[in-house]
Amino acid sequence: MQALILAAGEGKRIKPIVTSKPLIPFGGQTLLDRVIHNLKAVGINKFLVVVSPKDQDKLKAYPTVIQPQPNGMSGAVLAARSVLVGPTVVVNGDDLIDPKILTKFSQAIKTYQDKVVVTAIKSRPDLTGGYFDLRGPTLQVVEKPKEKQPSEWLKLVLDYFPRIEEFIAALKSTQSLRDDVYEQALNQLGNLSLVKADGYFQPLKYPWQILDLAQLILTHYLKPQTHPSAQIHKTAVIEGLVQIEAGVRIMPYAIIKGPVYLGKQVIIGDHALVRNSLIEANSVVGYKSEIVRSYVGPNNNFHANYVGDSVIEADCNLGSGATLANLRFDKKEIIPGRNKLGAIMAQASQLGVNVSVMPGVSLGAKAIVGSGLVLAKSLEAGEFKKN
Structure with missing residues (x-):
């Protein structure tokens, strides 16, 4: 199975830090290295890293594809569309996820082999992002809800697509005035299986993180x-x-x-x-x-x-x-x-x-x-x- 690692974010909120977030060393290894190590531990052995043009020469250890413009997660996936096919995990290169969560996610993939598998943890005051709406007939993602959160389950960027080309097609056909094309395309696919996980999760958005x-x-x-x-x-x-x-x-x-x-x-x-x-x-x-x-x-x-x-x-x-x-x-x-x-x-x-x-x-x-x-x-x- 392959993983597409999103590591091309512009990182406006991490300023004044200038090192790209996935390349910051923590204990002698970059954050990206630690993300990949944890993915290997659950059986993922093929990786493609989406990078910005300025970081292409800094990542010799892994296959890379360039995201020319900082146009979000949807742009990152579409940047790799010509080389992606079949079962694919999409994950951020600057999120440290508990191996317990990855193990539960991996087990769910084996259980729901032909379904899209998405992952959530219970929300925390220090986290923002998309939330799962469990109230309707189908599971939906609401990115940065303006009003009350639809549930306590915060979406992680830890998604499995049995046929990534179907998700790419959904991304191509999705338009939104908000920064939620990725989430809207997920909703368009439907047939989502939710992993409610427990364990540590730490994104890197702000310098104090x-x-x-x-x-x-x-x-x-x-x-x-x-x-x-x-x-x-x-x-x-x-x-x-x-x-x-x-x-x-x-x-x-x-x-x-x-x-x-x-x-x-x-x-x-x-x-x-x-x-x-x-x-x-x-x-x-x-x-x-x-x-x-x-x-x-x-x-x-x-x-x-x-x-x-x-x-x-x-x-x-x-x-x-x-x-x-x-x-x-x-x-x-x-x-x-x-x-x-x-x-x-x-x-x-x-x-x-x-x-x-x-x-x-x-x-x-x-x-x-x-x-x-x-x-x-x-x-x-x-x-x-x-x-």
Whole structure:
């Protein structure tokens, strides 16, 4: 069986992050790699990835097809129409789905061999999308209902088509003024079998959801092991579940409190503290820095910093003493559902020495904050806040 993986989304809501969502590394593997690994575990062994033109050269490991324009899920499927035939699973490349859900979905495919199989989980306050309407004679999907939700069952992008060419024909004949051509085409097909699933599901739409995904990786995918090439000073303290990759160096009196992932060639400096975080390859957590409940992408450098509940994309530099605050004095939510959120630092952004970044503030790619400043408002890509 083949899977069509939708990985060409424009990602407007993930800004200021510039890495395409499926290509963001989590624990040494891209999100797309983890999606494919989980699909392989339920017997899907053939993959076609729909990508945007800018990512075509970055995906050498899998067959790809280009979606020339960011015209939604329907456009993604139609971009692959010339090479799709027969039984096909359609899934997002930036959704992390519990293997338990995938197993139940796979079992339903075997049970309803000649039917379209769709998947739902119970709705949560932090999720939006299509909902299933179970009230009529046939199952229907309502995308982003304007009024009351027709049920508690939220649709996942985890669909099985015994004959994908029939769905492609429905897509071609469907028109809508809303962004729901995919869902309308599903309704047009009819004969849908619904899998009501239970388990974790985490999409990646907003930058702070990188933190949610990081916690899922630490909880469900961490391999507590130390590579033989890692160098750990005898005075360093390692507590809890910690995965330490090749070439890691942990200096004197550093403390690592799991769950923690340390990617290849990561350096943890003297007296540094890392708690409940992902630190991707080639990042340096310098002397006396503290990283807590954060996502640190590859090639970042820290110098005596506090980094709490923050997302640091890649190639960033934090000057000595720079602090990323993560909690308001009044304890109010910074975004809905989060009263702790630090900074979102996009690729190659920089902080001078002794900079203070207020909770929930973001820096666009290559943004710079001069030494000693307090940053209370977000910076656009390339912006330089000077003394």
